[in-house]
Amino acid sequence: MTTKIVNALQVVGLLSLSCLVNWTFSDCNVCQPNQAACINSTSYYMCFGDDTPYTDHIYNCLAGFQCSDYPSICIQKNAQRPPSCGDTSKCGHCSAHRNYKFACHSRGIFQLCYGASQPTGSYGKCPAGTVCDASSDVVCVQEKPGQAVTCDVNDDLVGTTTEDPTGSPTSSPTTSPVTDPASQTAQEICKLRAKSGLYETVPRDPYCKRYIDCYYNKDKVIAVEYGCSETSYFEADTQRCTYIKPSNCI
Template identity: 50%
Template sequence: MAKDLQIVLALCFVCLVGHVVTDCNVCQTNQAACINSTSFYLCFGDGMPHTDRIYNCLEGTVCTARTAICVQKNAQWPPSCGDTSKCGQCSAHRNHKFACQSRGTFQMCYGATRPTGALGFCPPGYACDASSDVVCTPERVGQTFTCDLHDDLVSTSTTTPTTTVTTASPTTVSTTTESTALSPDAFCRASFKGIPIHAIPNDTVCTSYIYCRFYINTWVGRIIDCPAANPYFNGWTRCCGTVKATRPGCLQG
């Protein structure tokens, strides 16, 4: 009898462990791919997440592999992917020095309860870590992120500490004078590996740029707006400034 009980307990333990954490952005049996603890893409049976739209769980629920996708959080069935409870929280750092807004972005707190100022970006291969005083630490296998939110889900057009998840279609980047277009992720994977900041090809407005970073064995990118004080991006200096470039691609001259 004792041996049978041990077998039953072992099987129960295996079942629970199997539901603790799954890979992020991977299609589950419920045809959802959780991208953090409260958001997901749909898969529609083809085995690939459809990233044109982000779906958000209702408040108080988390994204899981269960049929309902979003269920009330409990110890027996935690979210399938990541933890966003410390996103934007100055209190996550023992000295209220900074707050992680995503895996690779942060804002400074300077001892206050709410972060302030522009977003900061960790270098490629580094992640925001509120358990450390150096803000960004090298990414490692099995790492637990302070704010397990993908960088491209963070609003870069505001300096408020609230992390914003959008439902809009991803911005496309024109790569030729014809109709061919690439997403920021595809642009970063296709061109200029090793350089994080790029002008948007054939851009004539020049008020934003592409930021690339190497994450989990691939390049990912996002569109970032220049701040109001320096509204124009210069593709030659790779900086935002007060003078608008005149050539296509936001280059001077």
């Protein structure tokens, strides 16, 4: 009798855990009944009565709050109530991988790190049916229902130029308009700016971490790409890293 009771409790526990997992992971960038489309655990777009999110402005919850399907949209962080859209704390971070091999920028877009703290070079896109997984050395793993994703952001929210399996470049939509859809090197950006300063990358980093440092010394141009710390964001208007997240950052 005791064995039967224990087995029954185990089944109930597994069913409860299954329900919690299914509840935890939901679609990002989808209009909810509260007219908000969460694009990560703390940011969202408004829907204004339509089924399509208006992507002209990114709204952010206050510190300690998370995006939800509740009428208030942002609710206090609670372990018993997961956010409507997944965690993005590891997005774009080489440190998410134990060997600093690559960084996940979204569910399917990645960039190599080569052991450095910041990703560099061209972007890659995972094959259909796979997701970027920083806990694995193979970069892209088979997608499974309810699995934890390193960077739970839809691919179309990342402004970059990716390559398809044939090697041909394809453009991904960006969260804000870009005058030149092609990628530009740090040297090209500095030559176009024609003066010393800190400038946004091209395409713009939607997480507001990466920036270009341009330095002019007579006729010589020195261009270096840097990244703000994990707790700060690059603000283009003031040309500095700030601890207050700009409104156009994911």
